[in-house]
Structure formats: C-alpha cells, structure tokens
Amino acid sequence: MNDQSSFPAVLERFIAIVGASNALTEQADIAPYLHENRGLYHGASPLVLLPGSTQEVSEIMALATETATPIVPVGGRTGHVGGQVPRTGGRDVLLSLARLNRIREVDPVGNVIVADAGCILADIQKAAEAVDRLFPLSLGSQGSCRIGGNLATNAGGTAVLVYGNMRQLCLGLEVVLPTGEIWDGLRRLKKDNSGYDLRDLFIGAEGTLGVITGAVLKLYPRPLGHEVAFVGLQSPQMALSLFEKASALCGSALTGFELMPRIGVEFTTRHIPGVRDPLANPHAWYALIDISTSDSADSARHMMEAVLHAGAEAGFVEDAVIAGSVAQQQALWHMRESMSEAQKPEGGSIKHDVSVPVASIPAFMREAADAVMEAVPGARICAFGHLGDGNIHYNISQPVGADKDAFIARWREVNAIVHAIVRAHGGSISAEHGVGQLKRDELEATRPAIETELMRRIKHAFDPAGIMNPGKMVSP
Amino acid sequence: MNDQSSFPAVLERFIAIVGASNALTEQADIAPYLHENRGLYHGASPLVLLPGSTQEVSEIMALATETATPIVPVGGRTGHVGGQVPRTGGRDVLLSLARLNRIREVDPVGNVIVADAGCILADIQKAAEAVDRLFPLSLGSQGSCRIGGNLATNAGGTAVLVYGNMRQLCLGLEVVLPTGEIWDGLRRLKKDNSGYDLRDLFIGAEGTLGVITGAVLKLYPRPLGHEVAFVGLQSPQMALSLFEKASALCGSALTGFELMPRIGVEFTTRHIPGVRDPLANPHAWYALIDISTSDSADSARHMMEAVLHAGAEAGFVEDAVIAGSVAQQQALWHMRESMSEAQKPEGGSIKHDVSVPVASIPAFMREAADAVMEAVPGARICAFGHLGDGNIHYNISQPVGADKDAFIARWREVNAIVHAIVRAHGGSISAEHGVGQLKRDELEATRPAIETELMRRIKHAFDPAGIMNPGKMVSP
Numbered sequence: 001m002n003d004q005s006s007f008p009a010v011l012e013r014f015i016a017i018v019g020a021s022n023a024l025t026e027q028a029d030i031a032p033y034l035h036e037n038r039g040l041y042h043g044a045s046p047l048v049l050l051p052g053s054t055q056e057v058s059e060i061m062a063l064a065t066e067t068a069t070p071i072v073p074v075g076g077r078t079g080h081v082g083g084q085v086p087r088t089g090g091r092d093v094l095l096s097l098a099r100l101n102r103i104r105e106v107d108p109v110g111n112v113i114v115a116d117a118g119c120i121l122a123d124i125q126k127a128a129e130a131v132d133r134l135f136p137l138s139l140g141s142q143g144s145c146r147i148g149g150n151l152a153t154n155a156g157g158t159a160v161l162v163y164g165n166m167r168q169l170c171l172g173l174e175v176v177l178p179t180g181e182i183w184d185g186l187r188r189l190k191k192d193n194s195g196y197d198l199r200d201l202f203i204g205a206e207g208t209l210g211v212i213t214g215a216v217l218k219l220y221p222r223p224l225g226h227e228v229a230f231v232g233l234q235s236p237q238m239a240l241s242l243f244e245k246a247s248a249l250c251g252s253a254l255t256g257f258e259l260m261p262r263i264g265v266e267f268t269t270r271h272i273p274g275v276r277d278p279l280a281n282p283h284a285w286y287a288l289i290d291i292s293t294s295d296s297a298d299s300a301r302h303m304m305e306a307v308l309h310a311g312a313e314a315g316f317v318e319d320a321v322i323a324g325s326v327a328q329q330q331a332l333w334h335m336r337e338s339m340s341e342a343q344k345p346e347g348g349s350i351k352h353d354v355s356v357p358v359a360s361i362p363a364f365m366r367e368a369a370d371a372v373m374e375a376v377p378g379a380r381i382c383a384f385g386h387l388g389d390g391n392i393h394y395n396i397s398q399p400v401g402a403d404k405d406a407f408i409a410r411w412r413e414v415n416a417i418v419h420a421i422v423r424a425h426g427g428s429i430s431a432e433h434g435v436g437q438l439k440r441d442e443l444e445a446t447r448p449a450i451e452t453e454l455m456r457r458i459k460h461a462f463d464p465a466g467i468m469n470p471g472k473m474v475s476p
Numbered sequence: 477m478n479d480q481s482s483f484p485a486v487l488e489r490f491i492a493i494v495g496a497s498n499a500l501t502e503q504a505d506i507a508p509y510l511h512e513n514r515g516l517y518h519g520a521s522p523l524v525l526l527p528g529s530t531q532e533v534s535e536i537m538a539l540a541t542e543t544a545t546p547i548v549p550v551g552g553r554t555g556h557v558g559g560q561v562p563r564t565g566g567r568d569v570l571l572s573l574a575r576l577n578r579i580r581e582v583d584p585v586g587n588v589i590v591a592d593a594g595c596i597l598a599d600i601q602k603a604a605e606a607v608d609r610l611f612p613l614s615l616g617s618q619g620s621c622r623i624g625g626n627l628a629t630n631a632g633g634t635a636v637l638v639y640g641n642m643r644q645l646c647l648g649l650e651v652v653l654p655t656g657e658i659w660d661g662l663r664r665l666k667k668d669n670s671g672y673d674l675r676d677l678f679i680g681a682e683g684t685l686g687v688i689t690g691a692v693l694k695l696y697p698r699p700l701g702h703e704v705a706f707v708g709l710q711s712p713q714m715a716l717s718l719f720e721k722a723s724a725l726c727g728s729a730l731t732g733f734e735l736m737p738r739i740g741v742e743f744t745t746r747h748i749p750g751v752r753d754p755l756a757n758p759h760a761w762y763a764l765i766d767i768s769t770s771d772s773a774d775s776a777r778h779m780m781e782a783v784l785h786a787g788a789e790a791g792f793v794e795d796a797v798i799a800g801s802v803a804q805q806q807a808l809w810h811m812r813e814s815m816s817e818a819q820k821p822e823g824g825s826i827k828h829d830v831s832v833p834v835a836s837i838p839a840f841m842r843e844a845a846d847a848v849m850e851a852v853p854g855a856r857i858c859a860f861g862h863l864g865d866g867n868i869h870y871n872i873s874q875p876v877g878a879d880k881d882a883f884i885a886r887w888r889e890v891n892a893i894v895h896a897i898v899r900a901h902g903g904s905i906s907a908e909h910g911v912g913q914l915k916r917d918e919l920e921a922t923r924p925a926i927e928t929e930l931m932r933r934i935k936h937a938f939d940p941a942g943i944m945n946p947g948k949m950v951s952p
Binding site: 107109110111112153154156160162164165167168177181182183184185187188189190191192193194195196197198200201203204205209221223244247248249250251252253293294295299303306355356357358359360386389390391426427428429430431432433434435439443447448450451452454455457458459460461462473474 | 583585586587588629630632636638640641643644653657658659660661663664665666667668669670671672673674676677679680681685697699720723724725726727728729769770771775779782831832833834835836862865866867902903904905906907908909910911915919923924926927928930931933934935936937938949950
C-alpha cells in the first residue's frame with residue numbers, strides 16, 4: 001500500500017507510461033469520469049490514464065500491481081450500475097480505453113471483426129455494414145458505448161432474442177491481467193474445447209478480473225427482408241400469447257419482440273420530438289415485432305402478415321400497423337429506445353432491470369403492479385422491455401406533483417418490493433445491466449451463500465491483490 | 477491422505493451412503509469402467525458408487541473431502557479423451573450418475589426440460605418430442621451418452637451450426653462441489669447478468685471443478701420443414717464455396733453442413749450394413765446439407781432446391797440428391813455418423829479432433845494431407861466433419877497391409893504433424909471432444925503459459941484438495 005505522501009510520485013510513474021498529453025490530472029477534466037448518467041454514484045480519483053496500446057495497458061497494470069494502486073477500467077461510461085465510477089476514497093486511478101479504438105481487421109469471409117476494446121459500438125456496426133455483414137448488438141447508447149464495456153457487462157439490447165448477448169457474439173479476447181501479463185485469447189474458432197472457459201469468465205466480469213483490450217467479434221449475413229410492426233393489445237398475457245404464436249411461425253426469423261405500456265407511448269409522444277402514436281386509438285399495451293429473413297425480402301413481409309393475421313384471429317391483437325419504409329421502422333424503434341429518456345421530464349424514476357422466465361411475465365407484471373401501487377399510490381409504472389427474453393425494465397415514475405427527492409429516497413424500499421416478486425418467480429434482479437455497485441450488496445444478501453463464495457474465490461484467483469475495479473461485482 | 481491400510485474402512489463409509497446394492501466392489505463389475513472405447517486408457521479403481529440422489533452425491537463428496545479420496549464422475553462413458561477413466565494408481569473412486577436419470581420437469585410453455593445429469597441424451601430428445609419441441613443436441617452416441625457428460629464436455633455434434641454447443645443449450649445447473657456443498661443454479665432465465673459466469677465454467681470442466689447433478693435445458697420449436705441433401709463435389713474448396721452460398725441463402729435455416737471424403741463413403745458402404753452410395757458415380761468429396769424451417773414444410777424444400785441450383789450454376793456441385801423420405805434422410809445421416817465406426821475393420825486409426833477458422837478449411841486439408849502422406853506413405857486419410865463449424869475429425873487409417881500396432885505407435889508423432897498445421901491456422905487441437913488425459917500435456921506445452929496458469933488457479937479455487945477428477949484437464 002502507498003501512504004499518501006508517496007502517492008504523487010507513483011502518479012508520475014503512471015503518467016510517464018502514457019505521456020503527459022494522455023493523462024488527465026486536473027479535477028475539471030477528471031470530473032466527467034466521477035459519476036454516471038443516473039447520478040446515483042459519485043466517486044473520486046486523482047488521475048485518468050488514456051493508454052494508446054495494449055502494451056501501455058500492460059505497463060500500467062504491472063505498475064499498479066507493484067504499487068498496489070486500484071485501477072478502474074473505463075469504456076464509454078454509459079453503464080447503469082456504477083461499475084465505471086471510482087470509489088469515494090480518491091485513490092482509484094481510471095484507465096480509459098478510449099484511445100484504443102482501432103478496428104484491427106474486418107474479415108467478411110471468416111465473418112469476424114477484430115477490434116480494440118475502445119471502439120464505439122456504432123463504428124463496429126458500420127464496419128460490418130461496409131462489407132455487407134451484420135454485427136447484431138444493438139443498444140440505445142450505441143453511439144457512445146464502447147465494445148470493451150459491452151464485453152465487460154455482457155451487454156444485451158434489442159437483438160438478444162436470436163443473436164444472444166455479447167457472450168454469444170464474441171469468439172476471442174485479448175486481456176491484460178492485474179499483473180500486466182497479456183492473455184492472447186484472440187481466437188476465431190466456432191468450436192474450441194481446450195480448457196476452462198476463460199473467455200466467458202472475463203465477459204461480464206465488469207473489469208474486476210482483468211482489462212479487456214481487444215476482441216474477435218462475430219459477423220452475420222445482413223438480412224434481405226426486414227419488417228417491423230407495432231401492435232396494440234389488451235394485456236401482457238395477450239402479448240405473451242402473440243409472442244408464442246410469432247415464435248412458432250417465424251422461428252429464428254423473429255429478431256425482436258418488445259413490450260410497452262400505454263403510459264410509455266404517452267411519455268414518448270409528449271417529450272420526444274417527432275414521436276407520434278402510430279395507432280388511431282389508445283391501447284393498454286403495445287408490442288413491437290421485428291422480423292428478419294435471409295432468403296428473400298418478401299418472406300419477412302409474408303411472415304409478419306401471417307403473425308398479425310393469426311394474432312387477430314385468435315383475439316390477441318386489437319390493432320396493428322406494419323412500418324411501410326425504413327424511416328418508419330426506425331421511428332418505431334426510436335419510440336421504444338427513447339422510453340427511458342422520455343421519463344425524465346416526468347420527474348424521478350425508480351428503475352429495475354429484471355428477468356423472469358418468459359411464461360411468468362404476465363403474473364410478474366400483475367403482482368408487481370399491485371404491490372407497487374399499494375406502496376406508492378399514484379406511481380406511474382412504465383414497465384417496458386424485451387418480452388421475448390423475459391427481461392423487463394421495470395421503471396416507476398413518481399406520482400404527478402410528488403416531491404422528486406422524497407420519491408427517489410424510496411429507491412431501495414421499492415426495489416425490495418419488486419425484487420421479492422422477481423425472486424418468487426425464479427428471476428434475476430440483474431438481467432442485463434450488471435452488478436457494479438448498485439446490485440452487489442443485495443445480490444450477496446439474497447443469492448445462495450456458496451454462489452458468492454465461489455465468485456469471491458474466482459476474484460481472488462485472478463486478482464489476489466484486489467486492485468482490479470475493487471468494490472464492484474463482489475465485496476472484498 | 478489415507479495410508480493404504482485404512483482405505484478399506486473408508487470404502488465402507490462410501491458404500492454406506494448409497495447402500496451395498498448401489499456399489500460395485502468386484503473387479504469383474506468394475507472392469508467396464510476402467511477403460512474407454514478407443515482403448516487408449518486403462519485405469520484402476522477399488523469402487524464404483526451409484527448414488528440415487530443429489531443428496532447422496534453431496535454426502536459422497538463431503539466424505540471424499542474429509543478423507544482426501546479422489547473422485548472420478550462418470551456418465552455414459554462415451555468420451556474420447558480419457559476424462560472418465562480413473563488413473564492407474566488404484567485409489568480413484570468412481571461416481572456414476574447412471575441412477576440419477578429422472579426427467580424432473582418438461583415445460584413446453586417455458587420451453588425447458590429440467591433433468592437429472594444421468595439422463596440419457598436420447599431420452600431427453602424423446603421427452604422434448606413428446607411435447608412437440610426439439611432438444612437439438614445430436615451425437616452419434618446419443619443412445620448411451622448422458623446429459624451430465626454432455627455438459628461436462630460442452631458437447632457439440634451435428635446441430636452446432638445453428639443451435640450451438642451445450643453451453644448454448646443450457647440455462648442452469650445444479651452442481652455438487654468438492655466439499656459436498658450443493659450449488660443450486662437451476663435457473664430458467666434467458667438473461668441473467670448477476671455475477672461471474674459460473675455455469676459456463678462448470679460446463680466443459682470435465683468434472684474437475686464439481687459434479688453436475690442436474691440441468692435446465694432449452695427447448696426449441698420443432699421445425700415444420702426438414703430437408704437433407706447429399707452432394708458430390710471436387711474439393712474442400714468447392715464445399716466451402718457451397719457452404720457460403722447456402723449460408724447466404726438459408727441463414728439460420730441451414731442446420732447442418734458436413735464434409736466427407738470419398739474414402740469415407742467407401743468404408744461405410746463396405747462395412748456398415750445397409751449403407752449405399754446415394755450417387756451414381758464416385759466423387760472426390762461429399763457434402764451433407766441439412767435445412768430446417770419453422771414457417772412451412774415447403775420453404776425447406778424451396779431453400780434446398782435454391783442452394784443446389786445455385787451451387788450447380790456456380791460449378792461447385794457435381795451431382796446431388798435430395799432425400800425423398802424421412803427414412804432416406806436418416807440413411808444419409810447414418811452414413812455420416814457411422815464413418816468413424818466404418819474405419820475399424822480397416823485397421824488402426826490415428827485420430828484428431830481439430831478446428832480452424834471455417835475459411836481456412838481448404839488450406840488446412842491440403843497442407844495436412846501433404847504432411848501426413850509424406851510421413852506415412854500409403855496412409856488413408858478419412859477426414860470428415862462439421863465444415864460449417866470449422867471442425868474436422870481428421871482420422872487416418874493405416875496403410876493397407878501395415879502392422880496395426882506399429883502404426884498406432886506413431887499416434888503422438890502423427891498428432892504433432894497435424895496439430896502443428898492446426899496451430900499455424902490459429903486452430904484448436906481439441907474442438908469438441910475435450911482435454912481429459914489425451915490432450916492435457918500437449919495443450920500445456922503449446923498454449924500460452926499464462927492460460928494454463930489461469931486454469932490452474934481456477935482449479936485450485938474450486939478444488940483446493942485436488943480430489944475432483946484429478947489429473948484431467950490441467951496437471952496438478
């Protein structure tokens with residue numbers, strides 16, 4: 001451990017690795033790195049390092065091990081659980097991957113992109129498109145989140161239904177270990193049973209086991225047919241029935257199935273410029289259906305028509321519209337993706353990122369609504385999300401006219417109510433946003449003790465000195 | 477550690493847990509457990525335990541920890557790398573999961589099966605079929621391999637192209653740890669980012685971190701359309717070009733693409749009863765194409781015709797036949813799946829289970845053939861496998877009339893030749909069969925040292941006493 005007096009000398013050694021122009025030492029420059037978007041966490045740090053190569057990351061980690069300096073890896077800083085925010089003590093040094101933003105190789109024959117961890121997701125998507133391929137990860141924050149952060153959090157998003165989370169989209173990794181050693185696991189193999197699954201351990205570890213510096217990402221054929229529909233329906237149960245019908249009819253061509261409540265449509269039409277209600281009359285619930293086909297453009301259209309027809313016949317669908325152009329498709333997705341943003345002008349919002357078995361969604365929604373409305377009369381529940389994955393962003397806007405701070409002060413209390421119902425359904429209280437600082441203690445208090453114990457042993461095996469993003473994911 | 481004199485008393489304590497009728501103590505009864513199908517490994521053991529519940533497995537492991545008794549978990553004993561064979565010392569106790577063979581639940585709404593680890597794969601497939609669902613794992617040994625072994629080895633097989641390996645087919649696990657503690661990770665969630673990925677660490681760990689006793693397995697819709705074609709072509713390059721064409725036309729409807737050499741067709745028609753060459757004239761290479769569609773039966777037929785038409789137009793396809801009945805489809809798959817068996821009457825066979833990036837298959841096949849034929853003139857290379865996964869079972873039958881033992885004695889030498897070419901292409905020398913005893917030392921000698929070091933740390937974190945299937949996967 002460093003005592004405080006020697007700390008500045010250590011800082012100089014870190015700065016020397018990247019060069020003074022790639023280190024932020026003024027608090028005004030460091031400030032944006034010390035909190036996250038929702039304002040739940042504020043930390044402190046004396047230094048942000050912006051290395052320009054894997055080798056420099058390696059030297060930083062070697063020095064961190066030598067000097068027992070805690071390191072917080074930072075990507076696009078769009079995370080929702082405080083994983084990228086340093087602790088309050090002021091000793092954590094931030095390691096930004098932003099300058100490691102080179103796409104190393106695009107291989108449309110091998111169907112891979114090899115990229116630095118600091119590449120912005122949208123740039124990876126564009127590089128794939130340029131060779132007529134699809135990189136399917138799709139998130140609201142894709143214009144600023146970085147692929148290393150997507151990997152560190154096993155990001156999900158709107159295309160998980162068919163393509164899976166980041167774990168399914170990554171073939172290989174390059175990781176700098178806490179000691180500075182570099183693990184070159186940049187494989188391009190579909191099959192490799194040659195040892196323990198190190199890759200999937202680093203993916204989703206939130207920078208607590210090592211620093212991901214590069215990755216081999218999977219590319220897919222770009223679909224020939226793509227259709228998006230917006231459906232009005234009566235209840236989550238009707239949405240689930242429609243989802244099951246659509247799954248049966250489309251198989252893996254069903255690339256998205258999102259659920260939205262009426263209030264979410266009201267919020268977005270009210271606050272997000274350009275968003276209009278696509279249907280003539282209001283409906284209690286809505287589904288956004290996304291279908292992609294590889295054989296022809298027509299087949300997606302035929303499938304979508306078949307799904308809506310069958311859904312109407314069976315009484316699941318009240319009204320529906322199929323987007324008539326790419327612009328209309330984007331507008332429907334934009335409504336869904338700006339739903340969280342549209343809550344902000346409505347005051348405080350207490351959020352949950354939960355999953356339950358898909359078949360349990362209707363019961364979960366009913367039970368959670370009853371419990372929340374009893375605890376917070378007037379609360380406006382804006383629960384939307386990836387019905388096909390069983391993953392709901394169970395957001396609750398404050399009652400109209402209520403005091404925002406007083407409402408937000410009930411965050412943990414409301415979490416406890418919702419999460420108890422999630423657990424009763426065998427669900428997860430951290431479906432896709434991860435653990436970070438926000439969920440760590442609740443998970444440790446509620447999951448089987450042996451599970452936390454195994455995670456702690458993994459942490460210790462990889463990072464015995466406890467310098468990798470300490471305090472996140474597992475308690476010391 | 478036990479000294480030899482106290483071992484029998486310890487044995488009695490193990491036997492008391494399962495009852496005398498569920499313990500094998502006679503060497504005649506134990507003998508089948510002491511080797512594997514290929515005859516590469518022969519071990520020794522004083523005792524086979526057949527527990528009837530997770531609780532009994534837990535008690536066995538607790539006693540194993542107390543007495544430092546090495547335990548080898550055993551499933552259907554179909555593995556090819558000696559993972560299920562005890563060491564030669566004679567102290568390893570075998571723990572068979574065969575009596576843990578209950579399907580706990582079949583849920584066609586939630587699309588899961590919850591099963592004991594000892595269930596036979598074919599029984600899981602049948603249980604899925606009974607509720608009009610598909611459990612896609614499909615292997616030559618499916619009539620006798622057990623799902624716990626499939627999980628422990630992250631089994632692959634013929635449907636990996638779309639459905640993935642076991643890791644992609646499993647949502648949750650129940651695992652008994654070396655101490656006897658039970659980890660209940662029997663989740664049914666599509667998304668769960670609530671900590672390190674313990675599930676994928678136990679999957680593929682070959683019983684070296686704990687004993688898998690139960691699993692939640694994913695079900696899929698049963699395809700409405702299914703077509704199988706058998707294609708004659710000139711070279712692996714033509715097969716790759718056809719695969720790329722088929723991928724583009726079919727997307728995720730392309731559920732299988734296997735490559736076979738002429739000599740494999742000759743061996744199967746010669747030695748496997750009922751197998752006939754489906755094409756009128758011989759071809760240097762063959763592809764088996766499998767297409768499954770969810771929307772209609774017709775669409776699979778149309779896709780297959782489109783693939784073969786496009787392949788013929790482009791000059792990739794010399795001749796082709798589409799199976800006209802389910803029986804014909806099964807006959808084509810039977811030919812492919814009995815290709816390894818058909819090598820046995822031809823004498824010794826030196827085997828490899830390798831993968832390379834899919835695009836490197838033609839170069840790998842050329843280079844490996846040149847090198848092998850130079851080292852072993854007259855060798856008959858029967859290299860077949862999952863072209864779409866980049867995974868080739870590179871089997872080499874002895875020259876006609878050669879001495880079998882002398883040929884087999886060159887196993888390691890020939891491995892070294894083939895594996896060097898695999899590594900030059902960034903491939904894996906253990907694509908789907910795992911590490912066990914067969915690949916451990918070669919992997920440790922050739923992979924980056926830090927990778928073995930990380931694996932050893934994981935092993936130590938989960939099994940500090942080294943009693944879980946010791947000697948397999950990583951050296952002590």
